[in-house]
Amino acid sequence: MSRVQAVDHLVVSVSDFAVSRKFYSGLFDFLGFEIMDEMPEAMGWSNGNTRFWIYQADQEGKKHPYRKGDIGFHHYAWSLNSRKDVDELQAWLERSGAEIADPAGEYYDDYYAVFFLDPDGMKLEGMHYGK
The missing domain is CATH 3.10.180.10 (2,3-Dihydroxybiphenyl 1,2-Dioxygenase, domain 1)
Incomplete structure (x- = not known):
């Protein structure tokens, strides 16, 4: 039977990539993460154990803003x-x-x-x- 070793990465879609990039870049710099990769609408950071990615939500996704309490994250x-x-x-x-x-x-x-x-x-x- 397969056993999970760890959570490898989390990916979240964001409404405004530039705003979220600024927020997460500061947060991950403070937390000791380094940039793994950066693309026009995606960015990932890692501390060697945990990886975290943000992606720009598509047009349909932007119609449904995040609300804690909905199904999902x-x-x-x-x-x-x-x-x-x-x-x-x-x-x-x-x-x-x-x-x-x-x-x-x-x-x-x-x-x-x-x-x-x-x-x-x-x-x-x-x-x-x-x-």
């Missing part, structure tokens, strides 16, 4: 090394004007996280298990 979380890293991510988000959905805090026992939105309102998370 709910949120995506990056595991960070410490609570301090979560706090530093929140500080970066604040400096860059990103919308913070839920500020850094302990959401469950030993689960510390910050939740934020990309330019299309897709929910993202930086989190850490433990103290």
